[in-house]
Amino acid sequence: MTKKIINILSIIGLAASLGYGIYLWKTGVLTSLSSLHTYVAGYGSWSALFFLAFQAIQVVLPILPGGLGCLVGVLAFGALKGFVFNYVGIVAGSLAAFALSRYYGxxxxxxxxxxxxIxxxxxxxxKKGRFARWLAVLIFFPVxxxxxxxxxxxxxxxxWRSFTTIIVLGKPFSIALYSLGLTTLFTHLITWN
Structure with a gap:
């Protein structure tokens, strides 16, 4: 039953994001990076806090593809801040997912x-000890x-220590690839003023 609910939430989340994206496009927010930055700045620190929470939650309840969140972070906050916000949110969500499964099994x-x-x-x-090595390798790559x-x-x-070390050290590379790679692709597809 839970898988079905998550699938429904994912569809609703994707539809809501598309709808909101169309609304932002029609209102001129997505017609240029400067318009987007002005829109985001209008919410002050709340925009960063909301985005961090969104990135953390989407790891635990994957409502949207993680790559989309990484793209939004870089476009909305710039390359450096976007990367940092993506990283902090995703690491927090990864630790939360680990904690939940550690508790519930x-x-x-x-x-x-x-x-x-599964x-x-x-x-x-x-084989004992094999999982940590595979986890470290897989977390490093964005696929x-x-x-x-x-x-x-x-x-x-x-x-906890090994898991946290793997996440903290392995995530920056994959997040950077997603963030910057998708941003490059996106800016080639859309002409910014």
Missing amino acids: RPLLYRFFSTPL EKYDRWME APDDYLCFLAGTTTIS
């Missing part, structure tokens, strides 16, 4: 994720199912 995985996905990554945990891996890690014997 494997039943939480089956409520949120598909059995084939079985695929369970094979990595067959892995990071959200799931954070939940999965909480059900293993990996320590």
Whole structure:
């Protein structure tokens, strides 16, 4: 039942984001980067706090693709601040996902994720000590199912310290690739004034 609710929330979140994006486009906010920055600055520090919370929550409840959040962060706040806000929010969400699965255990995985996905990554945990190495490698690259891996890690014997170290050191590279790569692609697709 939970998987179905998450899928529905994801569809609603994507539709709401598209709708809000169209609204911002029609009102002129998305016609240039300067218009977008002025709009975001109008909310003061609340815009940064809202964005940090959004990035953290989207790791635990994936309402939107994480890459989209990274793109929004860089476009709305600039390359450096956007990267920092993306990083802090995603790290906070990753730690929260780990904490939830550490508390609730494997039943939480089956409520949120598909059995084939769980079985695929369970094979990595067959040998003791292997999971932490694979986690470190996968978190470093932007193509892995990071959200799931954070939940999965909480059900293993990996320590809080090891998990936090892997997330803190491994996330910057993948977030930078998502943030800057998607921004470059986006700016090539859209002509900014």
